Amino acid sequence: MNLKQLETFMLVANLGSLSRAAKTLDIAQSLVSRQLAQLEAEWGDRLFERTGRGVVLTDFGRRVQPEAGLLLGQADRLQTVVKETAGVLAGTVHVGVLPSMARHLLPLLFMDLSVRAPAVRLHVTEGFSGSLDEQLGSGRLDMIVVNRYGASTERGEDALALLWQIWLKAACEQHLTVRAS
């Protein structure tokens, strides 16, 4: 038993026809027939009565159908959860910026984040280079944005991964240097 077979089963039950189910699923007729045959062999009973002009559910098929529907429904629910949860950046990032940059950068950042990573919380600290460097080193800040060109020291952390990919492009376009711990 697998989800593909159950999907085929439900569709055939609804359409009353293997060939129409095959067209809907865009697979060969023979595959529909075999998937049903596999289920019936595994379960030891016929799901459909073959009338020669389509198929009709047997008593057994009628018993199984609602349970199979619930199973596929739960499968859909799982897929939904996956789609809206997978790859979502989440967590809190502590960012330090220069006072002179805050006015221009923060609005951009929040707009970007609200679209591309709504689950990310932001803690912004204003300060000058020396102070920011110090807080970066002590771990109180996850990343800082300063307007001097230099090498970016990489000490990969979760928090970095969150903002890095989001900000990197925008930062480069504004000729900023992103230094991160």
Next chain:
Amino acid sequence: MNLKQLETFMLVANLGSLSRAAKTLDIAQSLVSRQLAQLEAEWGDRLFERTGRGVVLTDFGRRVQPEAGLLLGQADRLQTVVKETAGVLAGTVHVGVLPSMARHLLPLLFMDLSVRAPAVRLHVTEGFSGSLDEQLGSGRLDMIVVNRYGASTERGEDALALLWQIWLKAACEQHLTVRAS
């Protein structure tokens, strides 16, 4: 995504170890690793954090786990329904017997049916050979039991299939001839 992968996922999540899950499922370690990798690739996010000493669920994995559990639970429920429904004989069978046989045969029959086919309803008609033969021919009776030896005409019907396999042995033991339409 398939049920096998989800089963593996849930077991690994509970045990916190791929190797222990592999032993439990009696499959190769590498297969567990690959099944998880397949899920992660399909879903675009990591389910586990690899610690080098087992694994721990990521945020994503924690979101998915309960939904996967519901899915597997529904799969079990489906299997249960299948097991207790597949191959079950059900329906109503119209049987004709000789008055002289009713006393001996009916108690046996009902006991047998209640154990081996509780879903089968029985309509019993008493009568003599000629009458029973007539009703058999007209379709009002599905099968008759008479105490003369003769060839059994087979015109396979659903109703016949129901009682035939149940009664055949008992009937033979009592040297009865079962004729069915």
Next chain:
DNA sequence: TAGTATTACGATAGACGTAACAATA
């Protein structure tokens, strides 16, 4: 005859185990 389901067959893809490798406590 037209529409339907089943069966046969060959090609492709996927699952699986073994074993070597990498990484961690």
Next chain:
DNA sequence: TATTGTTACGTCTATCGTAATACTA
């Protein structure tokens, strides 16, 4: 070093489509 997870490779099974067959209105 022992235990764990990952990767590579060969084998084997299963899936799938095409096409031929059988059945019914």
